[in-house]
Each structure stands twice: as structure tokens, then as C-alpha cells.
Amino acid sequence: MKHLDEALKPYRNKTEYRHIGKSVRRQDGEAIVTGKALYCDDIYIPNALYMKVLRSPHPHAEVVSIDTSEALALPGVEAIMTHENSPQWKTGQPAHRLPIDRIVRYVGDAVAAVMATSKQIAEDALELIKVEYKLLPAVYDVEDAIKPDAYQIYGEEYNIEWLGYRYENNKLPPGSYFEHPEDPPFYFIREGDPEKGFEECDAVVEGKVSYDKATFPGAPETPFIAARWEDEDHVTVWASSQSPNMMSRPLGAAINAHVFANVPNVGGSYGNKNGMGYISLFVAAAAKVAGKPVRYAMSKEEQMLVYERRLGNKFIGKIGVKKDGMIHAIKGDWLVDTGMSAELTQGQVAEGLGELHIAFNKTPHWDVNGRVVVTNLYPVGICKGFGGQEFKSCAMHLATRALKKLDIDPFESFRKNFCSPGREYYWRTGRKYKNDIIDYDNAFVGAAEKFRWHERWKGWTTPSRVEGNKSYGVGFGVHCSGDPSCDETFAYVRLENDEVIVHCPTSESGMGQRLAAAKTVAEILNVPMERVSLTPSNNINNPADFGLAGSRGTITVNAACGRAAADAKRKLFELFAPYFDCEPEDLDTKDLMVFKKDNPEGAVHWNTLIHFYYSITGEGRMDGKFNTYSMVLLFVEVEIDLDTGLVKLTDVLSGTDVGQVMSPVELKMQLEGGLGAAGIDTGHLEGYVVDPHLGRTLTGNLIDYKWRTFTELPNFDTYILSSKWPTENPFGAIGIGEITGAAGPAAVAMAIESALGGYEFNEYPITPDKVLKALGKA
Amino acid sequence: MSRNLNLTINGKMYEFTVGDRLGQIPENETLVDTLRDRLGLTGTKRSCGQGACGCCTVIIDGKAVASCLTLTVECEGKKITTIEGLADPVTGELDPIQKAFNEHNAFQCGFCTPGIIMSTKALLDANPNPTEEELKEALSGNYCRCISHYQVIEAVKSII
Numbered sequence: 061m062k063h064l065d066e067a068l069k070p071y072r073n074k075t076e077y078r079h080i081g082k083s084v085r086r087q088d089g090e091a092i093v094t095g096k097a098l099y100c101d102d103i104y105i106p107n108a109l110y111m112k113v114l115r116s117p118h119p120h121a122e123v124v125s126i127d128t129s130e131a132l133a134l135p136g137v138e139a140i141m142t143h144e145n146s147p148q149w150k151t152g153q154p155a156h157r158l159p160i161d162r163i164v165r166y167v168g169d170a171v172a173a174v175m176a177t178s179k180q181i182a183e184d185a186l187e188l189i190k191v192e193y194k195l196l197p198a199v200y201d202v203e204d205a206i207k208p209d210a211y212q213i214y215g216e217e218y219n220i221e222w223l224g225y226r227y228e229n230n231k232l233p234p235g236s237y238f239e240h241p242e243d244p245p246f247y248f249i250r251e252g253d254p255e256k257g258f259e260e261c262d263a264v265v266e267g268k269v270s271y272d273k274a275t276f277p278g279a280p281e282t283p284f285i286a287a288r289w290e291d292e293d294h295v296t297v298w299a300s301s302q303s304p305n306m307m308s309r310p311l312g313a314a315i316n317a318h319v320f321a322n323v324p325n326v327g328g329s330y331g332n333k334n335g336m337g338y339i340s341l342f343v344a345a346a347a348k349v350a351g352k353p354v355r356y357a358m359s360k361e362e363q364m365l366v367y368e369r370r371l372g373n374k375f376i377g378k379i380g381v382k383k384d385g386m387i388h389a390i391k392g393d394w395l396v397d398t399g400m401s402a403e404l405t406q407g408q409v410a411e412g413l414g415e416l417h418i419a420f421n422k423t424p425h426w427d428v429n430g431r432v433v434v435t436n437l438y439p440v441g442i443c444k445g446f447g448g449q450e451f452k453s454c455a456m457h458l459a460t461r462a463l464k465k466l467d468i469d470p471f472e473s474f475r476k477n478f479c480s481p482g483r484e485y486y487w488r489t490g491r492k493y494k495n496d497i498i499d500y501d502n503a504f505v506g507a508a509e510k511f512r513w514h515e516r517w518k519g520w521t522t523p524s525r526v527e528g529n530k531s532y533g534v535g536f537g538v539h540c541s542g543d544p545s546c547d548e549t550f551a552y553v554r555l556e557n558d559e560v561i562v563h564c565p566t567s568e569s570g571m572g573q574r575l576a577a578a579k580t581v582a583e584i585l586n587v588p589m590e591r592v593s594l595t596p597s598n599n600i601n602n603p604a605d606f607g608l609a610g611s612r613g614t615i616t617v618n619a620a621c622g623r624a625a626a627d628a629k630r631k632l633f634e635l636f637a638p639y640f641d642c643e644p645e646d647l648d649t650k651d652l653m654v655f656k657k658d659n660p661e662g663a664v665h666w667n668t669l670i671h672f673y674y675s676i677t678g679e680g681r682m683d684g685k686f687n688t689y690s691m692v693l694l695f696v697e698v699e700i701d702l703d704t705g706l707v708k709l710t711d712v713l714s715g716t717d718v719g720q721v722m723s724p725v726e727l728k729m730q731l732e733g734g735l736g737a738a739g740i741d742t743g744h745l746e747g748y749v750v751d752p753h754l755g756r757t758l759t760g761n762l763i764d765y766k767w768r769t770f771t772e773l774p775n776f777d778t779y780i781l782s783s784k785w786p787t788e789n790p791f792g793a794i795g796i797g798e799i800t801g802a803a804g805p806a807a808v809a810m811a812i813e814s815a816l817g818g819y820e821f822n823e824y825p826i827t828p829d830k831v832l833k834a835l836g837k838a
Numbered sequence: 839m840s841r842n843l844n845l846t847i848n849g850k851m852y853e854f855t856v857g858d859r860l861g862q863i864p865e866n867e868t869l870v871d872t873l874r875d876r877l878g879l880t881g882t883k884r885s886c887g888q889g890a891c892g893c894c895t896v897i898i899d900g901k902a903v904a905s906c907l908t909l910t911v912e913c914e915g916k917k918i919t920t921i922e923g924l925a926d927p928v929t930g931e932l933d934p935i936q937k938a939f940n941e942h943n944a945f946q947c948g949f950c951t952p953g954i955i956m957s958t959k960a961l962l963d964a965n966p967n968p969t970e971e972e973l974k975e976a977l978s979g980n981y982c983r984c985i986s987h988y989q990v991i992e993a994v995k996s997i998i
């Protein structure tokens with residue numbers, strides 16, 4: 061790829077581009093505003109059966125008997141899958157979850173799936189299935205689940221083992237496929253000597269902070285999977301997944317078949333519809349049992365009650381700080397509630413640890429251990445923020461207690477502790493990495509100035525201002541991720557006749573990454589945007605790519621596509637060199653014309669030599685690395701009604717430095733998106749209410765699960781620096797979308813506490829009832 | 839006995855029969871299902887099914903309505919407009935709202951967008967010059983989890 065990078069060099073230092081950094085309509089824009097854009101459930105699949113699922117009313121039980129005969133006799137019912145006839149494939153990390161098990165492990169666990177010719181018939185048939193359960197003890201709290209006498213949610217017979225570690229006391233083995241095969245699992249950071257470190261501190265705090273209410277990422281399009289077995293070894297899948305490969309590779313391995321994954325427009329994901337591990341396994345199994353294609357669009361309640369939620373967690377620890385605001389020592393247990401199953405929760409532990417290590421990068425003493433605990437709550441999946449949002453909402457919040465003791469400005473402390481160029485940080489493999497150049501300090505300074513932080517922050521026990529019965533407080537948080545250059549991406553660029561076709565499996569779930577890829581290719585080939593199209597997002601017309609996760613698309617997809625475009629351009633010039641009787645280096649191209657640099661007037665159209673049935677294919681790739689991290693700062697102001705306890709977010713400023721801006725409107729919207737997807741608003745607004753005795757989610761519908769509407773928008777400002785980072789993105793950009801809400805909950809908590817004169821909360825979300833209690837009014 | 843049901847959707851007349859036999863519209867069928875599953879008008883999105891999110895919004899006799907809470911049999915004789923019916927039927931020219939949304943990139947995933955456009959359309963038809971507050975109020979039943987709100991407001995403001 062070296063020669064291609066040479067060819068791309070001139071693009072890096074330009075200040076003005078033809079397409080990059082410009083506001084350009086998305087290719088699917090007109091389809092979206094006219095309703096023509098196709099999402100999974102809009103697609104007709106001939107002969108597909110509809111599926112409905114019978115779900116357990118109990119949090120933990122054994123299915124003693126199940127009788128489906130009456131349901132099967134209903135006209136239109138073609139097949140029923142239960143634990144008795146379901147394939148014995150397993151998903152999870154490490155593999156532990158069957159499509160349907162004899163044991164149900166949470167309220168909502170699948171007991172039977174009916175496949176019928178209509179939704180209504182499938183639904184009606186559910187009522188005809190008779191099930192006898194034997195109840196088992198259930199546990200919902202991580203601290204209870206790991207007690208030595210707690211009931212084991214997975215028995216010995218599941219043989220859950222990873223790298224020599226076994227399932228024990230409801231703790232899943234640590235580690236995931238993020239580590240290098242020769243390395244141990246990454247689930248703790250131990251460095252220095254914490255006990256000695258605490259002695260050297262000027263303030264030490266101990267405590268427990270919980271961010272453990274289940275929250276709903278909330279994509280508007282419910283998860284959808286359809287599966288059609290072509291033969292014993294091949295299955296075609298339609299998935300509302302953000303990343304076709306992240307869905308199809310693990311699925312293929314679990315079911316021992318080749319998966320052809322198709323991803324049309326995706327109706328929101330926020331990381332949450334990425335792997336879709338269990339649901340894809342489930343539908344593939346159902347289609348196998350039925351012997352026909354099966355389509356399954358979850359209902360909103362299913363999405364809210366049984367699909368993948370954000371992880372819950374608690375940090376029980378001790379943090380010491382020095383007078384100068386440096387976090388000096390940290391110790392504790394990070395208990396992660398993964399519900400009844402884990403797809404990649406251990407990976408979230410690895411990234412959460414890495415994210416805290418980037419934030420507290422100058423802390424010499426560490427002893428922090430992450431543990432993934434199984435409970436009888438509904439399962440955790442992937443969601444933007446990916447472990448770091450949850451962990452830091454607890455750990456950084458606990459650290460603020462020590463800063464408060466010493467009356468240190470949290471912004472100044474977090475700024476000083478943040479990783480600076482040349483310093484090493486842990487990332488998800490458990491190894492350390494280093495970024496030599498990216499320095500976010502200017503963004504810290506500029507964003508704080510724009511928000512007027514130093515004027516508005518009045519200290520830990522003084523509200524920013526009080527007006528009548530309203531008290532205002534400000535808070536600050538910072539988040540970071542080492543993922544923006546992670547994992548492999550391959551791309552091809554084809555030049556044919558009068559068009560450019562880009563092959564990369566990038567999907568469109570709202571971030572505009574397909575637009576960015578087209579812009580990159582159009583920029584490098586110097587063609588109008590209309591000439592560039594992308595192949596549909598799937599894994600058969602396109603080479604491999606991990607998918608859109610951790611904001612990696614901006615660097616990796618554009619690096620691969622940029623190199624593929626440069627390679628195609630090189631081949632184009634090689635083709636035309638004899639025609640012009642010159643060297644390829646003497647040629648240039650614009651608007652599909654090729655010409656000698658010293659004679660632009662003699663330009664000829666590409667199709668002079670790229671005839672009707674002729675292709676030039678350029679190849680590009682990027683190998684994954686962990687040498688860059690993204691950063692987003694959040695400044696918030698809250699207003700508290702001192703009579704009702706109502707907390708309102710009134711003002712938000714999201715600050716970052718993205719290197720070169722690829723698409724300004726999309727970037728701004730990604731920052732604003734921090735308000736959604738169980739991000740900033742989990743600080744004070746969002747969270748399910750779960751019955752503590754029955755393990756039932758009581759607010760699992762969109763009427764009861766509160767979130768933000770058009771009438772409740774805070775003032776939202778951004779501070780975006782464009783420092784041109786030397787990333788592998790051809791123009792020097794870095795992605796940030798994944799982390800835009802992650803610093804939010806802790807920032808909101810800080811703001812609320814300061815608005816209340818220093819009252820301390822140890823639990824999210826900080827809802828009006830808790831505020832009223834703080835005010836002595838409840 | 840089956841009875842007839844006449845609907846006008848995007849200016850076209852449709853005649854159905856109501857009943858439980860194959861191909862008939864059952865009494866309990868919701869309009870969103872009729873539009874999507876029978877007529878292939880998939881621009882109207884099914885999401886919460888409870889009238890909470892606005893993804894399924896259509897215009898019935900001038901009012902923005904959640905089609906997931908509307909029984910098809912109740913629409914006899916009514917004029918229904920879906921997102922597919924907004925463009926000029928003769929020239930194909932997009933409605934100014936559609937153009938404004940596209941020009942302002944007023945969407946991310948776009949799943950909520952048809953519903954938001956239909957709510958906006960109903961508002962602007964009734965009140966061509968709404969204040970920002972009136973606009974927000976009219977859209978308060980349309981959820982957008984991607985947070986495209988700010989851009990939506992920009993888009994609508996550009997045409998009022």
C-alpha cells in the first residue's frame with residue numbers, strides 16, 4: 061500500500077477540497093424523504109413465513125413439558141420450534157446460549173417460535189401452546205449473583221470456558237476475541253502500588269456508584285432478521301444490522317454455514333444492531349426447522365424487553381487525588397451486569413478499562429478489576445459508548461468526590477489527567493499503544509471558553525446561578541476511544557465506461573458513512589459525486605470489513621476506499637500512457653477525462669479506452685491499529701425546579717477535534733445524537749423500572765419509557781476543531797460518532813449535584829424523586 | 839355477509855371487502871398494515887404500534903394521524919395521504935417540505951422522517967406560518983432517536 065500512500069500524500073495537506081468537508085446531499089436523501097428508501101421489513105421475500113415467539117413469563121424456570129399439537133393443527137401454521145427440535149447451535153461469549161433452551165433465564169426468554177403464513181395466524185397459535193414450568197430461584201443484582209451460595213444460572217453441563225477460565229459464581233470467563241491469541245484475557249489494570257499511592261494522596265474517597273438501570277438504545281426500526289437456507293451450507297440473511305460482516309461471520313461460525321448477508325437502509329442502530337448474534341442465530345434455526353424462509357420483525361415491546369440493552373454496572377472502589385488535581389491511585393471492582401447472556405460484554409470491559417486509562421492516563425497506581433456477571437435480567441448487547449460510558453459514569457463520578465474535597469475544578473483536573481501525545485495507554489487487547497501526535501488540549505481550552513466554563517462553574521457546593529425556584533448547575537465530562545483505526549477494511553473501486561463503482565460493505569444507519577466513502581473516491585478520482593455509486597451493503601459483492609463500530613468508519617473505510625481509488629487511478633494512467641505516448645506519471649484526470657499534465661486541452665474521455673465491457677479495478681485496504689483515539693467533551697447546564705425536583709437539561713456544548721471534517725452537517729448531527737441512544741439523557745431521565753421481586757420490566761413500551769421530544773430540546777452548541785491529524789484517513793480525519801453521548805451521564809450528575817449545593821448522588825438516573833429527597837421534600 | 843370498503847389513498851380509489859376470509863380486510867386490521875402489507879406503501883413505517891412514536895403518521899382528511907392506531911375499516915370514504923402521495927402526481931415534483939428536508943440533510947437513519955414530514959405537512963396545510971413553538975408542538979408526537987430535531991427545525995424554518 062506504500063506506493064498508494066505516496067499517491068495520496070498531496071491530499072493530506074490540502075486546505076480546500078472539491079467534495080471533502082463540503083455539505084453534500086446524501087445519495088439516499090431523496091429516497092428517504094419520499095418514502096422509497098427500503099428498510100428490511102419493506103422487502104418482499106417470496107414464500108417467507110412470519111414468526112412469532114412465545115416468551116417466558118418467569119425469570120428463571122425449567123420447561124417441564126411443552127405441548128404444541130393444537131397450535132400446529134391451526135391452518136396456516138407450518139412449523140414450531142421449541143427446545144426439543146431446535147438446532148443445538150450456541151452463541152455468546154464464550155458460547156453458552158442456545159436458540160431455545162430447556163431452561164428459561166429471564167422474563168421474555170424464548171420458549172417456542174411459531175412459523176406461519178401470516179402474522180395473525182402465528183400470533184393466534186401462540187395461545188394454543190401449553191407449557192408447564194418448574195420455577196427456579198432468580199437473581200437480579202450483580203452483588204447477589206456472585207455470592208458463593210447464589211444459584212448458578214448456567215450449570216456445569218454448559219461447560220462455559222475461555223482461555224482456561226471457567227464460569228464460576230455466575231461470573232463469565234474474562235476475555236473475548238479482542239486479545240491476541242497468545243495473550244491472557246484483558247479484564248484488569250494493575251500497575252504501581254495502590255496502597256502506597258493512597259498514602260501519598262491529599263484526598264482519598266471510597267464508595268459505590270451504580271449505573272445499573274437497564275436502558276434502551278432505542279433504534280426506531282425494530283431488529284429484523286430473515287433467513288433462507290439455499291442448501292445445507294448456505295444461508296441468505298436479510299438483517300437490519302449496522303455491519304453485515306459483524307453479523308454474518310460469527311453467525312456462520314456458530315451454525316457452520318456460509319452466510320450471505322444483505323443490509324438495506326438501517327433504521328437507526330447506535331451500535332445496538334451490529335452483531336445481532338442471538339436473534340440471527342434464532343431465525344436461522346427457525347428457518348432450518350421450517351424448511352422455508354422465515355422473516356422476523358421484532359415488535360417494539362420485544363425490542364424493549366428482550367433484545368440487547370445497554371449494560372448495567374457498579375463500581376465499588378477507592379480513588380485518591382493529589383492537591384494539583386492529579387488522580388494518583390485507583391482501586392476497585394467493576395461489576396458488570398450482562399443479564400442472562402453476553403455477546404461481547406467482556407470486550408466492553410476491555411474497552412471500558414482502556415477508556416478510563418486514556419482519561420486517567422497519568423495515574424501511576426491501579427488495581428481495577430472488571431467482572432462480567434450473569435443475572436436473570438434481559439441480556440446485554442452492544443451499544444455506542446461500549447463499556448466506557450457505563451464504567452466512566454461510575455468511576456469518574458467517584459473521582460469527583462475526591463476533587464470536591466480539595467476544591468479542585470473538575471475541568472482542569474480531567475484536562476491534566478487526559479492522555480497527551482507520546483504517552484501510552486491500554487487498549488482492548490490488553491497491550492499498550494501510543495499516539496505520538498494527536499493532542500486534544502486545544503479542544504479542551506477552546507470548548508471550555510465557548511461554554512464559558514470558568515465563569516459558570518462556581519465550585520462543588522455553589523450553584524451556577526439561582527433564579528426564583530430554579531437552581532442551575534454546570535457539569536463537565538470527557539470521553540475517548542481507542543477504536544477509530546481498529547480492524548481490517550478492504551475495498552475495491554471499479555472504473556467502467558462513465559461511472560465509478562465502490563465496493564465496500566459499509567451500511568447506512570444514519571451516520572453518512574456511505575456518503576463519506578463516495579466523497580473520498582470522488583475526490584481522489586476528481587469526478588462529480590453523481591458518477592460514484594456504492595454497491596449494496598452485503599458481504600458477497602464486497603470484500604471484508606469489520607463494520608461500523610467505535611467510529612472506525614471515518615479512518616478505515618476511507619483509507620481503504622481512498623487507496624482503492626488511487627490504485628484505480630494508477631491503472632487508468634497505465635492504460636492511457638501508451639495512448640498519449642508518455643509515462644503514467646505525466647497524466648492527470650478530471651471529470652472522467654484523461655490528459656497530459658502539460659496539455660489539458662488534449663483531454664480524452666475515459667471511455668476512449670474503457671469501452672463498454674471493460675473494467676479497471678483498484679484495490680485498497682487498511683490494517684487495524686490502535687494508535688489513535690477519539691475524544692469528545694461535554695459541557696452541560698441543568699435547571700432544577702426546587703419545588704418539583706424536575707431536572708431539565710438547558711444547555712449542552714459538545715466539543716471535539718476531528719482533524720479534517722468530512723461532512724459538516726453529518727458531524728454536527730452525530731454530536732447532537734449524544735442526546736439519543738441512551739446517552740446523555742441516562743444521567744437524569746432514562747432507565748427502565750424493573751420489578752425487584754419478579755424481574756419484570758414495568759416500563760417496556762414507548763409510552764412508559766420516557767425520552768426527549770421536539771418540545772424538550774436543550775440549546776445545543778458545538779465546538780469543532782479541525783487540526784488535520786495524520787491518521788490513515790487520506791485527508792487527516794478521525795471519527796467520533798460512537799462516543800458523542802458517553803461523557804454525558806457523569807457530566808449531568810456533576811451539574812445536578814452542584815445545582816443542589818453539593819448533594820451527592822451515587823445512582824443513575826437522578827430522577828425527580830431522588831432530587832426531592834435531596835431537597836428534603838420527599 | 840361481506841361489506842365493501844372504499845378508501846381514497848394518494849388520490850387513488852381502492853375498493854376492498856371486509857371480512858375474515860383470505861384476501862379480505864379483517865375488522866381489526868390497522869391502517870399501517872393495510873398500507874404496507876396490502877398496498878406496498880412501505881414509506882409509512884411501523885415502529886411502536888402504540889401511537890407513541892409517530893413513525894406511522896399519515897394524513898387523514900387533513901389531520902396527522904397515527905396509522906398504527908387507526909382501524910382500516912374506520913377509513914371508509916376518507917381521504918388518506920401517505921408519504922408516497924406528497925409529490926406532485928403529474929410532474930413528480932417533490933413537496934417543498936420534502937425538498938427542504940433533503941437540502942438540509944434533516945435526517946440520519948431516516949426511519950422517523952416520513953412520519954415527521956407528514957406531521958409537518960398537516961401543520962403547514964392548516965397553518966402556513968407557524969412559530970417555532972407551534973412547529974415543535976406539532977412534532978411532539980414524532981420521536982427521533984438519532985436526534986435530527988435541530989436539523990428538522992432548520993429545514994422547516996427555511997420554507998415558512
Ligand code: FES
Pocket residue numbers: 883884885886887888889890891892893894895904905906907
Ligand atoms: S408506529 Fe404508530 S405511533 Fe409508533
Ligand code: FES
Pocket residue numbers: 280327328570945946947948949950951981982983984985986
Ligand atoms: S433520523 Fe433516525 S430516528 Fe430520526
